[in-house]
Structures are given as C-alpha cells and as structure tokens.
Amino acid sequence: MLETESTNGATPTRPFKFLKIMDYLSEYKRIRKQSLTICEPLTTEDYVVQPADVASPPKWHLAHITWFFETFILRKFYPNYRPFDEQYIYLFNSYYESVGEHFFRPNRGHLSRPTVSEIKEYRKYVDSYMQELLAKANLSDELKNLIEIGLNHEQQHQELLFMDIKYILGHNPTFPAYSDESLLKSLTSTDQILNIPEGVYEIGYNGDGFCYDNERNRHKVYLNSYQIHSKPVTNGEYLKFVEANGYQSFQYWHSDGWTWVNENHITAPEYWFKKDGKWMEYTLNGLHPLNLDAPVCHVSYYEAYAFVEWAEKRLPTEAEWEIAAEQLDRGHCWDWTESSYLPYPGYEKPAGAIGEYNAKFMVSQMVLRGGCVATPEGHARDTYRNFFYPNNRWQFSGIRLCEK
Amino acid sequence: MLETESTNGATPTRPFKFLKIMDYLSEYKRIRKQSLTICEPLTTEDYVVQPADVASPPKWHLAHITWFFETFILRKFYPNYRPFDEQYIYLFNSYYESVGEHFFRPNRGHLSRPTVSEIKEYRKYVDSYMQELLAKANLSDELKNLIEIGLNHEQQHQELLFMDIKYILGHNPTFPAYSDESLLKSLTSTDQILNIPEGVYEIGYNGDGFCYDNERNRHKVYLNSYQIHSKPVTNGEYLKFVEANGYQSFQYWHSDGWTWVNENHITAPEYWFKKDGKWMEYTLNGLHPLNLDAPVCHVSYYEAYAFVEWAEKRLPTEAEWEIAAEQLDRGHCWDWTESSYLPYPGYEKPAGAIGEYNAKFMVSQMVLRGGCVATPEGHARDTYRNFFYPNNRWQFSGIRLCEK
C-alpha cells in the first residue's frame, strides 16, 4: 500500500526489466545447452512431426530460438554478420509481423528439410558469433536487455519443447516413454485453507531483475477477504467429477465449454485413457495406471471451471493467487485463474518487434500462474503471467481452489 | 467506500433483484405491445430470414419471448394450463438446456412455419392467460421475480430485434429503409476529459429495483487516477483511422483481430460501404452518405482496440466506466470496455433454468456499458453489463476513450 505515485505513475524506461547477470557468456552457454539436453532422448523422427496445430516439431523450436538471437541481436549488433541461410528468416519466424512473412504455423510438420543435423549446425554457427559478442566487455544496455529477452525466450521454448514432445509421444499409439526417471513433482503437505483478509494490495513486478512487460506496472488492487487452498486438486479428486458424469452434465459448463466437450467428444483430461475399465495416464514415463495422489494436469480452462462448479468452489483471480503465492504448495502444474489476460494499469507496449511479444495476445485468453515441472529453474516468478485459450490443455495446467 | 461488510458479505436472497412495480398488469401490456410496434414496418418476408447465424428471424424473437412466459410462468403457475402447441417448447427454446433440446440456432431461418400470423396467435393466447394471472391480487415473490425477468428478457429481445432487423435490411442489396424518422441519438456537447482521482470505489448494483445476477455483488475496486472522455468517438474520427490504412497495419491489432480482419476481408465498420469513392453508411433510414458527426457504431472489440492503439489512447475498464457514468455523454451506442465478462466477487448463479441466463456466458466475451438507441427506455442502468464476443459487431457498439 505504498509508493502509489512511483509505481503507477512512472513510465518504464525500457520494455522489459532486466537483471544484471554477472556473466552473460556463461549464462548464455548454460541455457543454450539445456535446449539440446531436453531433446537428447528423441529419435530423429520425433524432431519432425506436428500432430496438432499448436504443437510444433522439436527441430522447429531448436531453430526458432536460434533465429531469435540471429534476428534481433547478430543482424543488428555484430558488424557485417552473414546469416547462416537467408531462407531461415522466413522459415523460423514464429509470428513477428515486423520481421516479415512467416511460414504457416500448422505446416511446420510438413518440412523434412532443413534436417535435424542442419539445424544443429545452424545453432553452432550462431552460438559461435554470439559467444564472440558476449565475450566483449561493455555490452550496451540495449544489448543486455535483448540478451536477457533471448534467454528468457529460449526458456519459454524449453517448456514448450516438453509440452510438444509429450504431445508427440503421448499421441502415438505405441506410447513411447521419454524418460525412465520420474518427472512428477510430488506434493507432500496436507491441504490447508489459507485465509487472506480484505484490503488494498499490490501486484505486478517491481524488483530489480528481469520481468516481462506484461507484469508491469505494479499496481494496487482491492481484494475482499478470501480462502484459498494450499494444495492443488489431485487426479483422485478430479476422477470423482469424471465418475459423477461431470462431462455429460451441461449445468457445470460454460456454454462454449459444453460445445467444446460435445464437438470434440471430450470425456477426461488430455492423456487419460480408459483401457479395459481401468484409468491409465500417459506421462513422460509412458502409459501407467492413473496416480490418484498426483495433481490433476492437462485440463483446459473449461474443465477447470466445470470442476469447480461441480465442487461448489471457485478459481482464484490472478491477484488473489499472487497475494497468497508464498503460502501455496506449488505443484506439478500451472494454476488456471479466473482472470482474463489483459493489460495492467499503465501497461506500455515495447517499441518495435519486441512489442509483439505479449501485447497482441491480450484478448480471449486466461491467465495461469505459478509454473510447472517443465518450467526451467529460475524462469518463473510470483508475478509471472502465463496465458492460454480456454480450450488449450496440452500445457501442464491444473486446478487451484478457492472457497466460495 | 462504505458498507464493505454488508455489500460483499451478504448472500443474495433471490437470483435477480426486483423492483416493486406498481402495476404488473399494465407494465406487462406496455412492454409486450412494444415488441409488436417494433415489427410494424416489416413485410412478412422480413420476419422470416436469418442472414447470419447470430441474427435470428424477427418472428422467432416474437415467439421466443412468448415462450419464455409460457415456459417459466404459465406452465408452473397457471393451474391446468394447456400449452398452445407442444412443439413450440422445442422450436422456441433459445439455449436453456434445462428445458430440454432446442432447435439448432443457425437453422432458425430455415423455418417457414409457424407463419407470422400463427405466431401472433400464439402471442395472443399466452397474453390472455398471463393477463388473467397478473390481474390477481397477491402475486408471490417468486412469481413477481419471474415476471420481471420475463419483461426484462423481452426488452433485451427488443434490442435484438432492432439489431437483427438492421442486419436483415442492411445486408439486402436493395438497402430498404426501416423508417423515415431519424433514429440517431445525436451528441451536442463538446468533448471533455474527465479526471477521476485514484482510490477505492464501489461498483455493482445495490439498489431496490431490478437488476441481473451479473451486476452483483456490489464490491470495492481500487482505481488509479484516470482520464476519460465525455464524448464517444465519431465517424469522422474513425474515418481517419480507416484512411490511415488502419485495417492494413498489423501493429494496431491483436493477433486474433488481425486474423479476423484478413480472413473476413474487413476494411471498415459494419454497414459502411464505399461507392464510387464515397463513404456511405446504412442506417435504419436507408443508405446515406456517412455522417461524420455521428458516433461510430457497429465496430467489433478488435476494431475498437486497433483504433485506440492507433490513436495512442486506451479503452476504459468497466469499473472506470461505471464510476464516471454520470458525467459521460451517453450516446447512440454501447461503449466497449477493456474488461472481460467475468463474475463479480461473491457472484451466485441462480438455481434452475434461470441460472443459465448469464453465468454460462462468462468466458471469452468483453463487457459493453451504457445502452444504445435501440435499448428500451428504462431497461439499462449504470451497473448494467452487456457482453459480446470480440468479433461481434451487429450490436450497436462504439468507442469511448481514456487517455493513456
């Protein structure tokens, strides 16, 4: 409840806030390497396919995050830089209209070339120039800012890689495992109801580190008193909804959600399969009996809403979530909130192509909070705003309850 | 900034709040008659067609608002009521899943029968029973509540009738006029920027009259100081955006909006036509040269957003709008807000079929405020929340600006 003027009145001096990383070069190396590590268990074939419009081929991700450094940094800051391949500007642009035309997203899985090894060559090529650049002293603030965005961007695609790899393997009739090690972030605490008193609170980022433009301005909100659960909903709890014919009962659903359920014949979360009367779940470890104690994951906003309607609870708003963040048992999945993805008071879209990063998606999407098992260490924050359409569920998304 | 407990803590004792109307019978007669008056200028053919999925045939509206009284009042409260036609339950149900199956909405324009005169017979039949019921003393609170909902429901359809009639006539290549009288609500004031100080405010309904469930609970919000324009955007101002190639410039648009513009070849607001290099506008008075001083109307949320981006302004939130409401020059059109249509704190969905009235639409839609020229006198309130999808624009929707 402090700093009203400075918080809300200040014009940000640069689009994204950044952290003074001690050593940009080693951070660059660490994060770039991580993308390849994630792909190590894949066969060449796994890198190529795109079984849904939203899920890109892993090789596309590897190229696109490299394209980002090449396009926004090397072409501008490395004198006389010669691009690896002029066609890659078009092929690996995701959606930046400012950069020119981009290859039609649903057709990414139509491309056998460039091959995986050509893309790995591309990465090496760009890395060598980037490392030369980063080894220099006296990086400008503009450059530092772009590097941080580039690295955070790569980390976002690392999470997308996990989502898309899971989609590729989990929609293959042979259900291959990605890994033998358990990737479940388990919950050990007992569920508690946290009571938060009414009052004026502040949300949004106001620290010294990196944050996205959409986390600012930090601003005041008035919250009524509310009760939020410390633990997310489990598979076991969600199963009761399924078995109570929740997917066949219109009264729990939004009108759009009910249409979605019926048109797509949805009867359970993504990756749940009923085989011989028994519920199985595909995880990155393969197809196994449903773990009732694990947090429910891969539900759409429509499903999250229908579940809370059935349970006579409600979802938190993003402000409610953020204020309670430190007390929550943060689990395997992002938490759907009841908040639409909209600009904060005083929001300013960054200039140029970077302005396309967030602002143009601020319609018809819902906010998710907290991070998930696939989010790179150190990438997310309590103020971090993730967002998806209400029918999306290939992301690691789960349910957090508030009492009514 | 008072009454926090009573406002936010109270559980509403009935789904919709109602006004003690002095004379239910004469109010019923007055409002029912108005629906027929609206349709008087139509030819029989105009009652039948449905040139877009969203726009229902006028005869369907006339039947549906009658069905509402028959289904929710006469069948329950009139002893031994004999329905006019059993098939009408199915034919004139709009979307109430609780009431059973409904006829597929986009096919309403496929039905030549029942004819217009049969539907007028249906109205007379239901009216005679309703009037008999309303003439009685000692109506129960439950019944009063349903009557008020039914009348408000009919008023909402009166606005829809104007929207759909305009769509039917305005998409006919012969552009017939609905009326010779001007229906433009003109604006005479000069635009002013209103300065609203920061602070905790209250929004939502808390009066003694009728309100919809979605206007409650009245609750506190924290607003930063803001500047809102007293007058809405005019055709002349919007035309500058059109002529500055606003519809060809991706940078002003949401990503979804840009797709919408391109897939639908949108180049101007609905009902604007360029003939021989001159801009014409279809209004209910026919096709005429664009009136530059009139408020811009029939823009989608996507267009409203693109316009404010271009103009370096922003849209108000619904709370900002409501707090400033009394000072605004309310014009011809609803004002798009930057707020998604979501439940207020403490919102309770009414029980039964009436619970389907609002709650199930609370996803992916944007709030509009204020009312329009087609809104029946006395129907809307400052707390009234209208809502449409971001691509809809057959409603009378315009643009109100806030300074950034």
Added chain:
Amino acid sequence: MLETESTNGATPTRPFKFLKIMDYLSEYKRIRKQSLTICEPLTTEDYVVQPADVASPPKWHLAHITWFFETFILRKFYPNYRPFDEQYIYLFNSYYESVGEHFFRPNRGHLSRPTVSEIKEYRKYVDSYMQELLAKANLSDELKNLIEIGLNHEQQHQELLFMDIKYILGHNPTFPAYSDESLLKSLTSTDQILNIPEGVYEIGYNGDGFCYDNERNRHKVYLNSYQIHSKPVTNGEYLKFVEANGYQSFQYWHSDGWTWVNENHITAPEYWFKKDGKWMEYTLNGLHPLNLDAPVCHVSYYEAYAFVEWAEKRLPTEAEWEIAAEQLDRGHCWDWTESSYLPYPGYEKPAGAIGEYNAKFMVSQMVLRGGCVATPEGHARDTYRNFFYPNNRWQFSGIRLCEK
C-alpha cells in the same frame, strides 16, 4: 445402324434443336401460368426460406425464370427495352458467368426483398413485353430457339419448385401438407424382366422437336445382351435393405458413399422417419405411414448403388435404359443410371451464355433417365439426360434394376 455419316458427321446448325410450335404465344402463356399454379398452396413465408444450399426459395425461382426471358430475349430483341430493375441482373442470375457476377447461391434464403408481390409484379412486367414480342409474325429462328429454351428452362424450374417446396415443408418440424390430392404416380403392372439382345444401337436425339445440346449427337453404341426390369424398386423392397442393416454394412457401398453415410448419419432415404418404431414417409400430402407399394424415391446414387450391390443386381447404363425405354413401366421417379454425365461423340457446346447451360456440368455427376411425377407434361423425352451429384437426393430419384 443407318445414317452413320449424317448422324455423327453433321455439325449442328444451332445449339438446341427446336420444335415448330404452332403458337408461341399461347404456349408461353400456358407454361408461365403453370409456375404460379405450382406456388398457389404456399404461404408467403414458404416462398422465402432456403433450408439447404441446393434448395432455392420459391420466390427466387419465380424471379429467375423471368430473368431468363428478360436477359436473353428482351434485352436483345425488344427495341429500347427498359429493365424492370437493374439490380435483378445480379440477384437472379443463377450461374451464368457470361452475364456477370451472380449472388452467392447459398445466401438466396437471406433475402427478404424483393418481396413475393414485387416478384409477381416483375413477372407481369416481363410477360407484357414478351407477349407483345411473341404476338408478332415472322419470329427469327434465333428468337424461336431462345423462346423454346426459355420455356424448357422454366419447365425445369417447375420441377425444381416441387423439389424445393417438398424440401422446405418436409424439413419443417410441423410437416405441413402441400396438397390433399394424391400426387403419387402409381404402378399397376407386374414386374417383368425384359431381354434385350446384343448389338449395335443408336442413342441420342435425332428428331424434329426441341432437345438439349447434351442429347446430341445421336450415335452408335455396342451393347451386350442385357436384362432390365420393367418396374422400379418399391419402398417395400428397399425397406428390406434398410432392415438388413444395409446402411451399417460397408461392403455394399462405394468408399465415398460410406464416408457420406457416416458423416451425415444417413440411415434411410430422405423423408423417411422412424417414429415409435414405425416407418413414416413425408410426401407432398404430409407425413404418413410408408407406402410399401410405392416406388422408392429420394435416394442418392450412393444409396442406389449400395442397394443393387446388396440385391446382387446392377443399375442400367444410360444407353441400356434408352434402348429399353418404351418397354419400361415409367414411374414416380427418375431412374439413376450407372453412367456418368459426359458429352456424347460429336458434342458441340453452343456459343455464348447458352453454352453454359449444360457443358460445364459434365464432370462428377451421374445421369438419371425417364422423368418423374414433378416433371411437366411433355417436357422430358426418352433421350432426355438429367444429372445430379452422387450424394444428391432431394430430386425425385429412384432405382431401376438390371440382372447381373
């Protein structure tokens, strides 16, 4: 087996062959009047709707057949003719690209204006000019030819009027009757198998009367000996196929037909409805129990093929049908043949817009032969080639068998 040179070698001297009608004027009046007579039982609303893309509103037909005379005759042959309404050129053009743009076919049912009475005025207007023209002596051959095409065209639309009226009323949940009089063309004979010996035969038109371009040239075909049934398949016979799970058994269907059945959930001919375990059929007399002795009607080519596969028979080719024509018991419906609609040897497309009448449809459609109850008296011939897509079934189409 005569006249080979003259038949196949001759270049037709005009696009359609015509009959020297004794009195063009009275023939014009008679045929024009018949179109209005067909529409007499309709309500105004019935004239307006279009419940399927293929089925045009009756008022559209009434206008279009008038447009044909205005466009191809009055505008060219009546000196200084002033069109009734310049916009009608666009509105009532069906598909003639040569004449300019045409209104999008599936949107015909979106138009409330021009009204039915305006269209009747249009008819009167054009009729008065046409009658003046026809009253003159010494009509040129070109003009006579166009008049005959216009009248045959109007007769084709008279059949379409019956098809579309049946579709409009038969897809209305109230199933109104068009008429109280029976419209069934009954079959009284006993089925016989006709044996036709192998040999060289001639098919196609070579008479002195009117024929369409697609019936020429008359040419030789070699036929193996074949056995064709004198009577078409009845509802009772087709019902056995339905009850033998014919619609659930892939082995009887073309691959495309099987997809059609499954995507559209087809389980019986158009207008068959199972109510309380009993088969009903909608005819122009309303909804009645299925008449087992009537010829099966409103089946698609896919269904006709599946039926003959199940029955271990086959459909006749159009040549086989034509050679046997005089011996067949011609019934209520057109007979599907196993022949694709393709040009005959020596076929010449007429010049100009009339060339669009037939030639451009000669792909992907199947030929039907014989005429039906809705075909105007004297319109069809043994050489007449009707054609529809294999999935169409709103026309009066039935099944004629050949032995394998």
Added chain:
Amino acid sequence: MLETESTNGATPTRPFKFLKIMDYLSEYKRIRKQSLTICEPLTTEDYVVQPADVASPPKWHLAHITWFFETFILRKFYPNYRPFDEQYIYLFNSYYESVGEHFFRPNRGHLSRPTVSEIKEYRKYVDSYMQELLAKANLSDELKNLIEIGLNHEQQHQELLFMDIKYILGHNPTFPAYSDESLLKSLTSTDQILNIPEGVYEIGYNGDGFCYDNERNRHKVYLNSYQIHSKPVTNGEYLKFVEANGYQSFQYWHSDGWTWVNENHITAPEYWFKKDGKWMEYTLNGLHPLNLDAPVCHVSYYEAYAFVEWAEKRLPTEAEWEIAAEQLDRGHCWDWTESSYLPYPGYEKPAGAIGEYNAKFMVSQMVLRGGCVATPEGHARDTYRNFFYPNNRWQFSGIRLCEK
C-alpha cells in the same frame, strides 16, 4: 470383333488374372528390393512427413506394402505365423474395412514411431517368412494369385513413393533434388494425327498374364472414326494457355473446375513457379527453368479439360486411347481420358477383402491411361486403368489430344 460369347459371357474363375511367373521367389526379391532402392536418396526426416492428406510418408508406404503380405498371405498361409507387432494391423491398413479399423489417413504424418529403422526391421522379418514360403514347391493357385497381387500392389506403391517424395521435396521451400540423373522420359518423334476408322472394337484384358479385376471383361465398343495425336501436349504448348489467361477465363472450365481454381488460387500446373518473371519447374532434379519441350505434367483433369477447350480439341475416351495405344508416343505421364472410372460390362467384384481393391472407388473419378516415368517397368499394360479425382494432380498426369 470376334468371340462375343466367350468374351462377354464367361464368368472369370478368379478375381485377378495372373501370369505364371517362372520363379516367384526371385521376382519377390527383385520387386521388394526396388522399394528400398527408391528410398535410398532420402534423409530420415524425408520418410516421416505428410505435407498433404493424399501424400503418405515414405515410411508408411514401406510398412504398408509389407503389411499387405503379412495380412493376406503370412497370417493365412504360414502355419503358426507370429506377427511382428500386433499394432501394425491397425497402423498400416490403408482402407480395408474387412481387416478392421485403420489409422486415420491424414494423420499418418503425425507418427514419429515406429521409426524408419523399426520399419526396415519389420520388412526383413516379413521377407524372411515370405521367402521361406515361396521357396516351397507346389504353391496353390490361390496363393500364387495373392503373391501376384501383392507384388503388383507393391509396384503401385513404388509409383506412389515417387509421387509422394516429389510432393515432400517439391513443397519444401529449399527445393532439394532427389537425384542428379535426369528422370525425364523424352519424346523424340514429331507429332502426328492418327486416323482411326469407325467400327466395333474390343477393349479390356483377355490375355494370360496378370491383370486387375477392373480391366475385365473384355468387351465390344462402337467407336466413331476419330483422330488422335501421337504426342502428348508439351510444357511449351501449355504455357501458351497459361499466358492467354486460361486460368482467369471461366469459359474453358467446368463449373466445379472454376470453383477449384478460384478457391485454391491455382494459376499453373503443380510444381510450376514464377520467379522474377521467369517460369521454373520443380522436378526430381530440383528447381530449374521450365523445359518447353517436355510433356506437361501434374495437371488435374479440370486443367486438362480447360486446356482442350481453349485449344478447340478434346480428350480421348479410354476406349479410343486403348485402340490407338500401340501407335502412340507414350511419354513421361499418364494421359487423362474423358472417361469416368466405371465397371466394364460383366465386371465382377472379387470376394473378400481383395474386393475392396478397386470396386469401391468406381464413382466420381476419371480414368488415366498409359503409365508414366515412375511406373515400374512391366507393371502397366495397354488395358491398365488408372484413376484419380478430377482435382488430383500430384500424380504424373498429362494431356493427350483428339481432334474435334
């Protein structure tokens, strides 16, 4: 003109006619090896993708043709055969309803697993059992027949492999070459017009070798005298049509073709690209300037028809083609004919799953004749009937002219 009885009256004693191959084992080895040879130039990634619904991934073809031997031969004729993988029955069934469910065709490119090397293992596994079986003396007629079908089936997929590989590489923005060697079958002769006299002719297969069921019965047809060109249409000739605005001129096109051109923005044959004002063509040798002397290839039936309309010629019927076959300069591509793919007189569908091979496709497709550069040596015959939908053009299809 002889043997009427024996030709038309005989019931075939088995579904497909077969050749007494001297050594089934070596023929099996030779043909099976050829499929792998075709794929040798591919990268692993090229085996996986499916850039159009009609074009299957090469690894799918390799598995499916193996599945055919496993399903129709080993499971029935090899005692106690253990399938390589039970799931492959479902995964690699193309369309045989009799064999059970099949994986949705447009999703074949969604499957990264089984991998290319797993599929090669599958081939080896099946080959070892097949070779053991074929090494035996005294193969039954039924078995011999199935082996011949299996080998012919594999050869058809070898042509499909070329078509699909060309589609995959030719729709990649990098246009990789498949081979450095020219694959063009050039034409050296001068075009001549062949005059064929009218009369009764016989078409269809009646030899001692293998043929498909659709080539029988051999039967008589009556042909008028006709003039057919010895050489197919060249790129240079077709280019004149393109440059005469053929793709923008409705009058040359079927109505369906005109819709196809406009909806798909077709302006030239598949694989033609205009770069910097110059026409280029993608062939299996990469992207090169259009070779004006090469036969035009990869045109749809719609395009072939529009071209002949423009050129004031016509396409041959399949009977006309077959009678002239020996005198034709057979080129790089199949020739589109004006004949629909329909059963010959006396056609009998084979019993069981093999009956699904041809009969169920006999609707809405057009016949092509002659073979192409991608057809395996010795696979096609003068009586061979290939067939595609009128909009298909990824096959090697060209144009042969008849004089009008």
